[in-house]
Amino acid sequence: xxxxxxxxxxxxxxxxxxxxxxxxxxxxxxxxxxxxLHALYSWLLAPKRxxxxxxx
Amino acid sequence: xxxxxxxxxxxxxxxxxxxxALADRLFHWINAASVLTLLxxxxxxxxxxxxxxxxxxxxxxxxxxxxxxxxxxxxLLAQNLRSMLIxxxxxxxxxxxxxxxxxxxxxxxxxxxxxxLAQKLIHLLFALVLIAAAVTGALMxxxxxxxxxxxxxxxxxxxxxxxxxxxxxxxxxxxxxxxIAHVYFALRPDKLLFTRSMIRGWITREExxxxxxxNRWQVKE
Numbered sequence: 682x683x684x685x686x687x688x689x690x691x692x693x694x695x696x697x698x699x700x701x702x703x704x705x706x707x708x709x710x711x712x713x714x715x716x717x718l719h720a721l722y723s724w725l726l727a728p729k730r731x732x733x734x735x736x737x
Numbered sequence: 738x739x740x741x742x743x744x745x746x747x748x749x750x751x752x753x754x755x756x757x758a759l760a761d762r763l764f765h766w767i768n769a770a771s772v773l774t775l776l777x778x779x780x781x782x783x784x785x786x787x788x789x790x791x792x793x794x795x796x797x798x799x800x801x802x803x804x805x806x807x808x809x810x811x812x813l814l815a816q817n818l819r820s821m822l823i824x825x826x827x828x829x830x831x832x833x834x835x836x837x838x839x840x841x842x843x844x845x846x847x848x849x850x851x852x853x854l855a856q857k858l859i860h861l862l863f864a865l866v867l868i869a870a871a872v873t874g875a876l877m878x879x880x881x882x883x884x885x886x887x888x889x890x891x892x893x894x895x896x897x898x899x900x901x902x903x904x905x906x907x908x909x910x911x912x913x914x915x916x917i918a919h920v921y922f923a924l925r926p927d928k929l930l931f932t933r934s935m936i937r938g939w940i941t942r943e944e945x946x947x948x949x950x951x952n953r954w955q956v957k958e
Contacts, residue, residue, distance in 0.1 A: 685903065690895065696895050696896075696899060697896065697899025697900065697902070698899060698902060699899070699902035699905070699906045700903055700906030700907050700909075700910060702780075702783045702906075704910055705780060705783065705784075705910065707910075708910040708913045708914045709913050709914070709917070711914045712913060712914040712915075712916075712917030712918055713917065715914070715917070715918050715921075716917060716921040719921070720921075723925075727838065728837055728838065728840060728845075730845045
């Protein structure tokens with residue numbers, strides 16, 4: 682997987698074109714992975730705040 | 738429980754505290770709509786959904802730049818900028834939150850002021866990434882025809898344009914991850930009060946006292 686998009690100019694030199702769009706799925710997957718890990722941590726492992734007494 | 742106490746408790750549940758003024762909510766949702774339009778017009782063609790995306794992309798970009806300029810001006814002139822800045826107390830909060838999560842300490846971390854450290858950090862990250870995208874996007878406008886000027890692809894050197902495109906692309910990719918995380922937190926049941934406040938503007942006094950340190954975020958009665 683490439684990190685950058687490059688092309689060659691008329692002299693054959695490499696020219697930077699931008700980020701590789703193959704990375705779109707990496708960043709999308711990172712977002713989904715963060716959500717899953719945080720949800721699991723919050724559900725299973727995170728310490729719970731004591732419920733404060735509230736006047737009802 | 739006396740009738741007075743019951744009435745007081747009822748008032749606490751129903752009385753409203755303004756968390757986001759209308760101008761700030763409009764900024765947030767206009768910015769959200771422009772960012773989603775920018776991401777859609779940038780990435781859908783890459784994913785194979787072809788449509789004439791350039792015009793929608795640069796118009797959404799100009800809307801986003803105008804919205805950010807409004808937000809910065811309003812933050813500096815009409816709002817308490819300190820409520821969003823990360824200060825020494827936030828770093829103390831970070832220590833307490835870390836100890837609490839690692840179970841080093843049994844004391845729950847202190848309640849935040851108007852914004853928690855996590856909210857300040859995501860705001861800072863969005864600010865940096867959106868400003869990077871806006872500055873590079875504004876430069877890239879030189880390369881397209883608009884009603885106001887004709888394109889000039891030679892305004893910068895090829896190498897410099899490459900750097901501009903890398904920064905713009907990296908900002909766009911980071912926004913994909915950040916928007917997913919932001920929407921996730923907005924939809925979490927324990928954070929819905931903040932989402933409601935970004936839609937309707939208010940939280941209840943009970944929520945204010947439960948979720949905030951009323952000394953760190955003092956509201957006018």
